[in-house]
Amino acid sequence: MTIEIKDINKSFKTHEKKITALSNINLSVNTGDFVCILGPSGCGKTTLLRLVGGLEKADSGEIFVDDQLITGPSRERGFIFQQYSLFPWLNVLDNVLFGLEINGHPKEENISRARQYLKAVGLEDAENLYPNELSGGMKQRVAIVRSLVNKSKTLLMDEPFSALDMQNRHKLQDELIRVWKKTNNTILFVTHDVDEAIFLADHIILMGKNPGHIKEFYNNQLPRPRKRESEEFINIQEKIIAILDNID
Ligand SMILES: Nc1ncnc2c1ncn2[C@@H]1O[C@H](COP(=O)(O)OP(=O)(O)O)[C@@H](O)[C@H]1O
Ligand SMILES: [Mg+2]
Structure with missing residues (x-):
């Protein structure tokens, strides 16, 4: 499924103030893409995923899935949370x-x-x-x-492996890639773990916070199977960490 995110803004009102969770988000995802949304805690990753899932409504902007405007949740977009449901x-x-x-x-x-x-x-x-x-x-x-x-046809995954120990996390990352290749699902995978994003994704969306925004799109062309110890992997890691650490 294709996902088209257009000019999304989203805020939350609490009793004392208004929090801008997402500011001016634009993103295109093609059918079969594996996309990681990477950024620090509080930058709006979960909010963005919930918007795509139809669980949350934007203040302004639109999201289309296969050219259809999203108005609510659908079985076609399956959610997988950190907390086992x-x-x-x-x-x-x-x-x-x-x-x-x-x-x-x-x-x-x-x-x-x-x-x-x-x-x-x-x-x-x-x-x-x-x-x-x-x-x-x-x-x-x-x-x-x-x-x-x-x-x-689309999996929306919100830090699904972050509660696991490293060995199991790596094993599940391998399995997810295998399943993804077999099914050609579109995957939007949220993580705050740079290593996980590089291992999994072809497209990495780097986010910053206050307010949540997209800093950069990183096209990850590292050939598969990917090796975490490889020089290329480590180079990408350094590049991405530098972008994330850069103050807005
Ligand atoms: N239901 C809510 N009510 C008020 N504030 C919220 C709500 N959900 C998220 N926020 C705020 O929006 C911002 C982004 O949150 P979130 O999407 O959970 O970020 P992330 O998943 O990247 O950690 C944070 O400042 C968070 O406190
Ligand atoms: Mg979150």
């Missing part, structure tokens, strides 16, 4: 199938799709486990599989 009383398979059964989709087809994706992320033996029996990394895999089985 699984139902504790459902096992893995039922968590994955949850939204589908109430909408009357044929069950067998969904079950086989679910099993296929669970296998792709290494959870083929976990379908009967309950969330309290899963590690953080396993829970995020289930959340990703749920979006895929729901046929979300």
